Amino acid sequence: MKLHAISLRRIWAVFIKEFIQMRRDRLTFGMMVGIPLLQLTLFGFAINSDPKHLPTAILSADHGPFARTLIAAMRSSQYFHFTGVAPTEEEADTLLKNGEVQFVLHIPEDFSRKLLRGERPDLLVEADATDPAATGPALSALAQLMDGALRRDLHGPLAYLSPKPGPVQLVLHRRYNEEGITQYNIVPGLMGVVLTMTMVVITSLAITRESERGTMENLLSTPARPSEVMIGKILPYIAVGYIQAGLILLAAHFLFHVPMLGSLVLLMTLILVFITANLALGITFSTVAQNQLQAMQMSFFFFLPSILLSGFMFPFRGMPEWAQWIGEVLPLTHFLRMVRGILLKSNGMAEVWPNVWPILVFILVVMLVGIKRFRRTLD
């Protein structure tokens, strides 16, 4: 077959057609704008990896001053919200079992007396640890506040009971997100999640729809070449991807006050790389899928590991090595590192490059498979 240059005119024709169809399909268009907003509200406002005000019951057999000091310290840490007093062990147990409280604080008899005698009395905190993420931050805060709280009460003649400073002065410096604000991590990451979800689904559907409705046969009987059809169909969705990214960045800035330290130009350029990776995958899915339902299923098959193994939901380094390897293949993993790096750590091209090339490799491999499959489906 004689090769002739790709025709811009025909790409433009497909682009216009696709654009009209997109605009006319109100529901899908609404979804494309609605999904980022919905996810922003859900993840941005609802997810908090540092939960506070957890319901706590007290089972106290000692009402001395030290017990009161401890309770006051726990309350002011904001992690514990005292909901009531459990009169007996059994009732405390029931509260924990029913999930009415997250913690039960046991203050034993003679707590104050034993403390004054230097007998190191037990102070028991029972936690409902079915969800480690819910109890973790509160429990680690508890260990620290205990020492600090007592130090103030144990002065004068009691000073000898005061906890001694350790041999090492530990200095913690939480860089890039001093207050540990979850949104700083979640909201930029959401951009990657939303783009993965909509870009893959929409391209795979847009192309499968043509073959399902028989319009592809018609299109290919015209001089339009497969590559022109592909490019023309993809371009409008790149624009949609940028609208989504823009919406989330605006929300990140005005709603969640996420710092934007790095170059936005660099970020916008790398977003194009990421969008391309997802579009390429969508096209490749569409060459495998027989109908729109299958295309949808395949997209979700890809979306789930993306969201779970990329480090969006759970810490990447917390996963076993094999899971990390799967994660390293996914474009979202690298995009998350890039976007968080640029916004929070003011990373430049040199710092993010180790996360750019894996996406480029992904694009290359997926495109090769897609083109090979597409050629075959024609004949």
Add this chain to the structure above:
Amino acid sequence: MKRDELVIDVEGVTKRFGTRTVVQGINMQVRRGEIYGFLGPNGSGKTTFLRMLCGLLRPDGGHGHCLGFDILTEAAAIKERVGYMTQRFSYYADLSLEENLDFVARIFGVPKRREAVQQSLEKLGLGGRRKQLAGQLSGGWKQRLALAASLIHSPQLLLLDEPTAGVDPKARRDFWSELHQLAADGMTVLITTHYMDEAERCHRLAYISYGKLLASGTVEDVVRQAGFETWEVTGPELNDLMPKLQAAAAIEQVVPFGRAMHVSGKDSAGLQAAIAPFQVDPYRWRPVPSSLEDAFIGLMGSSEDNFA
């Protein structure tokens, strides 16, 4: 291109899907300005053959030219000059008539696109419905739109794949007048159909079954090639007569036609011997010329026998 020049001239065209041969060594020659009918049972390879002509599929064997371009190596040039109307409506249901035509015109790079689209809308009487979405049209209007779209780039060859399936008789008649007008202006039309009346409106025909070309030529040629002698019988209770006639070896087919029955066979002497016992009152017999339908049903039956 001059009139009488061969627009389609192919030899031995073959297409296989896996181990199945769908089109088997078809030769075809179609002259400019001709309406060429392409007939055959469902699944006989008609659509596959059309797809090969317009460059959608690459033949596995054979060679030839379409509009003077090589069907194997110059598919791109052929696509520019061919209008193809698919069996299934394949324009965009969510675009209006005007947008659909405009899209096709852009793809083909039609000069003075807007004017061409307006003219096309008016010529086909679609002007009043230009803003209507194609998906909301009735079958007849969809077919008009598809025809208008496949004509917008003024092709030299029109390939129509069962264009009148599901279209009412009046719309069909209008459609055929339009085709004859186009052919008179020098366009070549290759059309597949199942309707006998449409077949008879073609200048020439080809009959294909199981991928093989069984007969071709004018209506008379095809009937002659089928080689049938046909007798018509009228009388009461023809249904009782039917199984008795079918039992005779020389009688190849018995087809009821309203209140008459057509009895045909290739062996003239055998046929007459076989019907002789039934040439009694109240049955009335007379020899009739075989119709195209007789010929086709005969061809269909004989090709199935070959495969069995």
